[in-house]
Amino acid sequence: MLDRIHTVKEIALKELEGVADQELLQAWRVKYLGRSAELGEILQGLKDLDSGQRPLVGREVNQAKAALEKAYESHEAELRIAALEQSLRYERLDVTLPGRPLPQGRLHPATQTLRRIYAIWAKMGFQVYRSREVETDEYNFELLNMPAHHPARDMWDTFHVTEPGILLRTHTSPGQIHVMRERAPEPIRVILPGMCYRYEQLTARSEIQFNQVEGLAVGRRITFADLKGTLTAFARRMFDRHVRTRFRAQHFPFTEPSAEMDIECFLCLGEGCGVCKYTGWLEILGCGMVHPTVLRNGGYDPEVFSGFAFGMGPERIAMLRYNIEDIRLFWGNDMRFLEQF
Amino acid sequence: MYIPLSWLKDYVEITIPVEELVKRLTLAGLEVEELRYVGLPFPDGSGREEMEGYLSPHTKISGLSWAPDKIVVGGVLEVMPHPNADRLVLCRLDDGQQEHIVLTGAPNLFPYKGLGLLEKPLKVAYAREGARIFDGHKTNQEWMILKRSKIRGVESYSMACSEKELGISEDHEGIIILDDDASIGTPLVEYMGDAVLDIAISPNIARNTNTLGIAREIAAIIGAPFHPPDYEVPWTGESIEGRVRIEIKVPELNPRFVLGLMEGITIKPSPYWVQRRLRLAAIRPINNIVDATNYAMLAIGEPLHAFDYDVLVERAGGKAPKIITRLAKPGERLMTLDDVDRDLDEFTVLVTDTAGALSIAGVMGGAESEVNENTVNVLLEGAAWDFINIRQTEASQKLTSEASYRFSRGVHPAMAERGVRFCLKMMQQLAGGTIAKGLVDEYPLPPKDPVVEVTPADAERWLGIHLEAWEMAEILKRLEFEVEVKGEHVKAKTPDHRLDIGEGVIGKADLMEEIARIYGYDRIPETQISDTIPPQYGNAKLEREEQIRDLLVRLGLQEVITYRITSEDREGQRFPQDAPKDDRPFLRLANPVTSDRVVMRHSLLASVLEVIERNARIRDRMAIFEVGPVYWVSEGEALPEERDQLVIALTGPREHATWLGADTSPMDFYDLKGLLEVLLDQLKMGERYYLPVEHPSFHPGKSARLILGESPVGVLGELHPLVHERYEFGENPVLAAELDLHSILERIPEAVTMLPVASYPPVLEDLAVVVEEAVAAKDVEDIIRKTGGRVLAGVRLFDLYRGEQIQEGKKSLAYALIYQAPDRTLTDSEVAKVRARIIEQLEKELDAKLRE
Numbered sequence A: 001m002l003d004r005i006h007t008v009k010e011i012a013l014k015e016l017e018g019v020a021d022q023e024l025l026q027a028w029r030v031k032y033l034g035r036s037a038e039l040g041e042i043l044q045g046l047k048d049l050d051s052g053q054r055p056l057v058g059r060e061v062n063q064a065k066a067a068l069e070k071a072y073e074s075h076e077a078e079l080r081i082a083a084l085e086q087s088l089r090y091e092r093l094d095v096t097l098p099g100r101p102l103p104q105g106r107l108h109p110a111t112q113t114l115r116r117i118y119a120i121w122a123k124m125g126f127q128v129y130r131s132r133e134v135e136t137d138e139y140n141f142e143l144l145n146m147p148a149h150h151p152a153r154d155m156w157d158t159f160h161v162t163e164p165g166i167l168l169r170t171h172t173s174p175g176q177i178h179v180m181r182e183r184a185p186e187p188i189r190v191i192l193p194g195m196c197y198r199y200e201q202l203t204a205r206s207e208i209q210f211n212q213v214e215g216l217a218v219g220r221r222i223t224f225a226d227l228k229g230t231l232t233a234f235a236r237r238m239f240d241r242h243v244r245t246r247f248r249a250q251h252f253p254f255t256e257p258s259a260e261m262d263i264e265c266f267l268c269l270g271e272g273c274g275v276c277k278y279t280g281w282l283e284i285l286g287c288g289m290v291h292p293t294v295l296r297n298g299g300y301d302p303e304v305f306s307g308f309a310f311g312m313g314p315e316r317i318a319m320l321r322y323n324i325e326d327i328r329l330f331w332g333n334d335m336r337f338l339e340q341f
Numbered sequence B: 001m002y003i004p005l006s007w008l009k010d011y012v013e014i015t016i017p018v019e020e021l022v023k024r025l026t027l028a029g030l031e032v033e034e035l036r037y038v039g040l041p042f043p044d045g046s047g048r049e050e051m052e053g054y055l056s057p058h059t060k061i062s063g064l065s066w067a068p069d070k071i072v073v074g075g076v077l078e079v080m081p082h083p084n085a086d087r088l089v090l091c092r093l094d095d096g097q098q099e100h101i102v103l104t105g106a107p108n109l110f111p112y113k114g115l116g117l118l119e120k121p122l123k124v125a126y127a128r129e130g131a132r133i134f135d136g137h138k139t140n141q142e143w144m145i146l147k148r149s150k151i152r153g154v155e156s157y158s159m160a161c162s163e164k165e166l167g168i169s170e171d172h173e174g175i176i177i178l179d180d181d182a183s184i185g186t187p188l189v190e191y192m193g194d195a196v197l198d199i200a201i202s203p204n205i206a207r208n209t210n211t212l213g214i215a216r217e218i219a220a221i222i223g224a225p226f227h228p229p230d231y232e233v234p235w236t237g238e239s240i241e242g243r244v245r246i247e248i249k250v251p252e253l254n255p256r257f258v259l260g261l262m263e264g265i266t267i268k269p270s271p272y273w274v275q276r277r278l279r280l281a282a283i284r285p286i287n288n289i290v291d292a293t294n295y296a297m298l299a300i301g302e303p304l305h306a307f308d309y310d311v312l313v314e315r316a317g318g319k320a321p322k323i324i325t326r327l328a329k330p331g332e333r334l335m336t337l338d339d340v341d342r343d344l345d346e347f348t349v350l351v352t353d354t355a356g357a358l359s360i361a362g363v364m365g366g367a368e369s370e371v372n373e374n375t376v377n378v379l380l381e382g383a384a385w386d387f388i389n390i391r392q393t394e395a396s397q398k399l400t401s402e403a404s405y406r407f408s409r410g411v412h413p414a415m416a417e418r419g420v421r422f423c424l425k426m427m428q429q430l431a432g433g434t435i436a437k438g439l440v441d442e443y444p445l446p447p448k449d450p451v452v453e454v455t456p457a458d459a460e461r462w463l464g465i466h467l468e469a470w471e472m473a474e475i476l477k478r479l480e481f482e483v484e485v486k487g488e489h490v491k492a493k494t495p496d497h498r499l500d501i502g503e504g505v506i507g508k509a510d511l512m513e514e515i516a517r518i519y520g521y522d523r524i525p526e527t528q529i530s531d532t533i534p535p536q537y538g539n540a541k542l543e544r545e546e547q548i549r550d551l552l553v554r555l556g557l558q559e560v561i562t563y564r565i566t567s568e569d570r571e572g573q574r575f576p577q578d579a580p581k582d583d584r585p586f587l588r589l590a591n592p593v594t595s596d597r598v599v600m601r602h603s604l605l606a607s608v609l610e611v612i613e614r615n616a617r618i619r620d621r622m623a624i625f626e627v628g629p630v631y632w633v634s635e636g637e638a639l640p641e642e643r644d645q646l647v648i649a650l651t652g653p654r655e656h657a658t659w660l661g662a663d664t665s666p667m668d669f670y671d672l673k674g675l676l677e678v679l680l681d682q683l684k685m686g687e688r689y690y691l692p693v694e695h696p697s698f699h700p701g702k703s704a705r706l707i708l709g710e711s712p713v714g715v716l717g718e719l720h721p722l723v724h725e726r727y728e729f730g731e732n733p734v735l736a737a738e739l740d741l742h743s744i745l746e747r748i749p750e751a752v753t754m755l756p757v758a759s760y761p762p763v764l765e766d767l768a769v770v771v772e773e774a775v776a777a778k779d780v781e782d783i784i785r786k787t788g789g790r791v792l793a794g795v796r797l798f799d800l801y802r803g804e805q806i807q808e809g810k811k812s813l814a815y816a817l818i819y820q821a822p823d824r825t826l827t828d829s830e831v832a833k834v835r836a837r838i839i840e841q842l843e844k845e846l847d848a849k850l851r852e
């Protein structure tokens, strides 16, 4: 009996060596470890043995079964690894096939530029203040130090509406008066974005509708040097951290002194390129100290308060950043244009 | 305005290169828009002789430089007929080295043809073989190199040049005949090489619409010696007294009127140097008297007017004329110099005499009293006018002139006298004659030249720099302020050539600007704001609007931005052709640029549909949106309501075909609705309903009104076929939502409260019911939810079936139900009870049958 047990075990182990797949392995398991396998039957027949042999045979059978279980497990593991290796070797995707596409949405490039401007100013403590697009002559001109027939009005070609004294704002400056009247005598730091309108022929360089972002800071200790420092900080965030700025005297009726800020061309860093017309400089924004008349119209005593203001064109900035040559592309909404940003 | 460099040098010593000068001027607020070389060499030393480019982003550079060895002063010794051509002549010309035969068709040499050897040579601008000049026959400035050729059998290799060929002006009528002081053989660039600065004159520097003004600025900016002209007049004639009188009726509009008298002048062309300067300044030379008035205006900024004195005497019946300035009378007319018979406005100021109107004050003279070739005696007017009044006249008469350009920006009355004095001297120099002694000067309203006091504290406060009182005084003196320094106080009296300095705090700001400009903006440091941080308000509305943009972009939509100015036709295109018109009033432009941009839009829908249409040929699938205002005019309100709208449009296949397969069926109502649902969920928007709607833009069976809470906020659906056909769309339906963004933004909750997360397992179960086709899915779901009560935590429709397995005219709706209690595990019998109630209720209310 003990021999038989031993022989069965040997045969089983030998047979196991030749088992090459899971299916055969399961068959082997049934054959040698199943309920009706020989070892099982010996175990079930233990009760028929005499009590002297019973423990010995029982132990032998159990040991043989344990050995076969163990052999099974290790062989199973080997087969699994072999099968995995096999499948890893043959399951090859063409990784150059395109992926499953997902729809892609994008913000309009004007919005993207506005967002960038908002974000930079927000970090410098300037929050967004918006006001209406259809304005009165009073807010668009008079309160900004441009009384009726003032020659400075020639600088703005204006769309008037049929209602007398009403126009499409030519700049977001009316918002300066709105915000000052709302907040005086608190200090102010805001940016004023929004759509503006000018009576222009549509060309690659001029639009009847365009965004503008103005800024306004009012307080008791705001200087032209602060204006220079603040705008230079902005330019370095917006364009290039090494960029230099240059302030040129200019005239705007609502600021005094007034300036225009040029920045060193951020594309060629001043070396000269097509965008900067080989001059190394780009004209970016207008700015100045808020005119005493404007402060007074906003409810601030110009003897006590001072402030600075500036204004820039997001589309113009986008044109420089992305080398866009025709401003009409912005509101033309050709998908081939929009999808590039 | 155009200013020749050579002219500036009459008044200021300029030793720096012109390019440097241009940069300094531009930085100091006198933006030089163009620097045009007229002979002078280019700065880069490349030896180039023509240039197109930029000196800075603001300054274009152009022009021609004259090679000193190729372009010289020549002397025409004799003008001879051409053997084979009547319209050409041959000149014997001395270029200082040898004699040449030069061929020309210049009509201004013809008077000399066949006269033999000339008494003295005619000085001309002579270009040798190989010289680079502009081609006189081209409309633009295109350069060419002089080459040897044969013209009508005569060899030609060099030429006498016109102004156009040398880049001085557009004039190609004849050749330049120089003044006698030009010496033969001198390089032309040495004799009259020049450069012209085109300077943008902003309204606050109207005082600089002249050479002297710019020269004064240059002197102040670069610290160079300034030599203003001498206004002393060599009176040579009898006294002017009693020979003309002045009466000013409205001093507010005409604060000063000055007259001078010239007698015995000879009208003839001006010498070449005067003509050249005028042409460089873009003024056409006429004759010596008119040229003298223009020259004086360009030199010092006072527009002047010359009358034929004898015509005035005749009009006065042989007596001394009386000049009266007054407002035009009703119906009064005047024939101006441009040959227009003008109907005058009652606010227009006229210069008149006892016989009637002579000129429109400050704008344009009348034809009758104008100087002509027979004029012998000239009455010269220099006056001051109210600039706003001049602007009104300009606008109403649609008439501008060099004079009105200046007067409409403000000319100080002190300039009237200086102008007359300067011009009298100039006239005598150009036209001979005698200057009657003295001026007739009516000055009823001299302006007050403001005196402004500034201190170093002002510079500190405005500019953020420390300047000593004397430093500020120095700068102001350079600009001809009369300055008095007492301790910290700088008292500055405004010079009598400028009107832009205010009183009090405004005057201080004006002076701060002058000080900063001349001191140099580049020398002011860059600092960060040291003032108190203001109260923070944020902008919740903008943040929400941007949140919506971000959500839509995340859902795969492309943002578009369209024109807010549109036309009624374009707006109407979003309705069927014969639908009733949108009769709500539009905000309308009074001065549109084009006929298709005349009103402010009532909806974004038409514009967004135009975007779909414009891209239809290049993109079959589009998912776009726009956020922006529409403009509602209401009775009695001057300003329209600007109300934000959101429009979404979808068209084309749900997915693009790919090698992995795709759902390429066209997007439909439910794509749009699904998108909106996600948007509203993300915005944490509460209760919402979709009700069928009749809207002219939309398909009546495939559109809905969106209700948030109680309020309708817009319409979504498939475009009405009759609207679809009005656009050039592709085959696929176009879905659109037109939403009142304002109402949506208002309803976005401020905060979200967390609900407890269930800790007991849910019971999941499906429920399918068969109902009449007409029953709305929402009604079924509402009953399930209502009946299910608190333990029914979720209801999701997962199948809709119509077909063989159920009766015709009915549909089956299958729902996945989630039962869940917060405090225990639900038992099967509890769930079964709820389910039974739901089925019973559906049966009772909707005649629904459970589908087994």
Ligand SMILES: [Zn+2]
Residues within 6 Å of the ligand: A265, A266, A267, A268, A269, A270, A271, A272, A273, A274, A275, A276, A277, A278, A280, A281
């Ligand atoms: Zn560059």
